[in-house]
Each structure stands twice: as structure tokens, then as C-alpha cells.
Amino acid sequence: HFLAFASSTDLHAAMSVVTYFKVHIINVTATNIFNKKGKVPDAYLKLAWDKEFKTVETETGKVDGSGRTSWEKTFGKGGLNFKYETKYAGQLMSKRFVIECWDKNFFSDEFIGKAELDLHTMATGPRRVKMVIKKPDGMPGGNLDVLANVMHTTYVKIELADVQVDLRMKESFSMQYFCSLTSTRAKTTASHMPPPMRWKRLEDITIFASLEELCESFVVFEFSIEGVVHAVGQVALVRILAGIEEYSESVQYPFTEAVRDFGESRGQRVVGSISGKIVL
Known part of the structure; x- marks a missing residue:
């Protein structure tokens, strides 16, 4: 923290x-x-x-x-x-x-x-x-x-819990997620099940950042089919600032964000949603 x-x-x-x-x-x-x-x-x-x-x-x-x-x-x-x-x-x-x-x-x-x-x-x-x-x-x-x-600066650990993804994709897809401050990506297994997909807990993201950098950064979710990114969603890390300034043992921040097409429209078309909690 x-x-x-x-x-x-x-x-x-x-x-x-x-x-x-x-x-x-x-x-x-x-x-x-x-x-x-x-x-x-x-x-x-x-x-x-x-x-x-x-x-x-x-x-x-x-x-x-x-x-x-x-x-x-x-x-x-x-x-x-x-x-x-x-x-x-x-x-x-x-x-x-x-x-x-x-x-x-x-x-x-x-x-x-x-x-x-x-x-x-x-x-x-x-x-x-x-x-x-x-x-x-x-x-x-x-x-x-x-x-x-x-x-x-400090090391900040971001936990992602109760993540739910609802995409209008006919084919199975995989999700990888990362912080825009780092190139390190975590990847989930491919989904062969009908939407919505749920994860009780995802692997933590640990970053080394200043408060200023956090204000300008995002947790990015990429959704791929056979290795090609088809859709993207992102959550602004500014949501965790209150938890940084007023420390407590466990602070949860619910989020719901649109997932947008990463194809020809490049973010102009909403193709689903992602929701969950950022846990500090």
C-alpha cells in the first residue's frame, strides 16, 4: 500500500x-x-x-x-x-x-x-x-x-475479485489483463462456456508507482480469439486513491465497465461488459 x-x-x-x-x-x-x-x-x-x-x-x-x-x-x-x-x-x-x-x-x-x-x-x-x-x-x-x-512511490498490490464478463462472442475466448504501467500480462484459461463468465479471484497485479502515475493508469482487460485481440475493457486506477489516502485492512471498490470492439471500429462499438471488485 x-x-x-x-x-x-x-x-x-x-x-x-x-x-x-x-x-x-x-x-x-x-x-x-x-x-x-x-x-x-x-x-x-x-x-x-x-x-x-x-x-x-x-x-x-x-x-x-x-x-x-x-x-x-x-x-x-x-x-x-x-x-x-x-x-x-x-x-x-x-x-x-x-x-x-x-x-x-x-x-x-x-x-x-x-x-x-x-x-x-x-x-x-x-x-x-x-x-x-x-x-x-x-x-x-x-x-x-x-x-x-x-x-x-511504493509497491501497490491490486486484487481483482468476483470478476464477471458478459461478451457477445460466438467463439471461445481467453482473457488477459495487466496494468498500463507494465507490460507484464496475466492470462486466464480459454472460455468454452456460454456467457457470463465468472472468476472468484484473479491473480494479483503488483506495480511500483507514484500517486501521479496511478491517477493516469488503468487495469486493462484484453479478450482474444486464437491469439488475436477482439475486444478491450479498462478500469481507471484512480478508483483506488481513497484506499491509499485512508488506509484500512481491506477496501473494496466495485466496478462495471463497457467492453469495446478492438476490430475495425476500434472502441466505437460496445460488445459486452466486465464487472468485479478491486480489493486493496
Whole structure:
């Protein structure tokens, strides 16, 4: 189940629990950085997330006409992604995200300065943060603009019970189901019986996701004849959010959804229904 911490006190009380975060850093740029000669440096960055947990060294950045430096290879396209885990989530305020800026030279690289921010702010603050680079003497030495998304994640087990499928199919079919967050599929045996088909309990679905990802995801049911998908139904996982926020031993969410044709009409024609319970 999702661990929803309401305050720093709750976090501190849960120190013995491993807490997971998905970290996505993209579009990092620097402005007003200069080397000792007063020129815009051939800058590269050294990143350290919670000391040695995750360290990255970027390529030498590219400078545009306005003097802004960017690192497309590291932070462009999909950006930098990694999973962060800690047993000390209550101490995020004392853990740091450090970015060092260096000037690439032929003989010896020059240290420009570093910027840092606590992980609590990274996890709870705005996605776009402004960081000041401080030179070795402590004086400001430039600015970093960082777009980061730090999402609290957990393993969520979804149970599907009392599932009933009523399809207008003349041939026997099989059903496979999965979460849209993963490609792993579970498959039922083929049905040779007249509708409706019933399953008291299906194999559980276990996913690793953030609350944001759950809001945008579905449990998908595919119905196939001889290996070809003919119809699809889906249940929005947003239905389980109340159970995440208000934990209880067993929470059940009934659902009834249309099953739509997956042939030429591509979802325009309803060919049956699926109902059941999502159990947390």
C-alpha cells in the first residue's frame, strides 16, 4: 500500500521503513558562470544525490548566443532518471542534492563552484528550482535552473475479485489483463462456456508507482480469439486513491465497465461488459 506521510513527524516515525522515490531531472541550464579568466567556461557538472547514492558526471555543455549553458546529452529528451530509496525519510532536510560546476581544461580542470539543495525541498517543493552556484570563496558564481520531478512511490498490490464478463462472442475466448504501467500480462484459461463468465479471484497485479502515475493508469482487460485481440475493457486506477489516502485492512471498490470492439471500429462499438471488485 501507498505510504502517505502527512508531516515530518510521520516521516520520522517511519524511519525504519524503506521509502522510495522516482527522480526525473531534465532541462538543467546555467547562466552567469565564468572561469578565472572571466570567460564562459567549457563547463561540465558533477551531480551527487545523497552523497554517494547517485553520482553523475555530464558532458561538456553547449553555450548559446546569450551565454546560457545546457547539457542536452544528459538532461535532454528523457532526461536523467533513477530510483532513490532510503530508510531515513524523516531526515530528508539534512540530505543534499549537490551540483558542482567545473571548467574543462587540457591540463587541469578548474572548479567553478557548487550549488546544493536539501532533498525535502526537492521532494515537496516546486518542480522548477533556481540554485545559486557559490564559488570557493563563498561568493555567488552563477545560477542553475533545474527542472526536477521527485515522486514518492511504493509497491501497490491490486486484487481483482468476483470478476464477471458478459461478451457477445460466438467463439471461445481467453482473457488477459495487466496494468498500463507494465507490460507484464496475466492470462486466464480459454472460455468454452456460454456467457457470463465468472472468476472468484484473479491473480494479483503488483506495480511500483507514484500517486501521479496511478491517477493516469488503468487495469486493462484484453479478450482474444486464437491469439488475436477482439475486444478491450479498462478500469481507471484512480478508483483506488481513497484506499491509499485512508488506509484500512481491506477496501473494496466495485466496478462495471463497457467492453469495446478492438476490430475495425476500434472502441466505437460496445460488445459486452466486465464487472468485479478491486480489493486493496
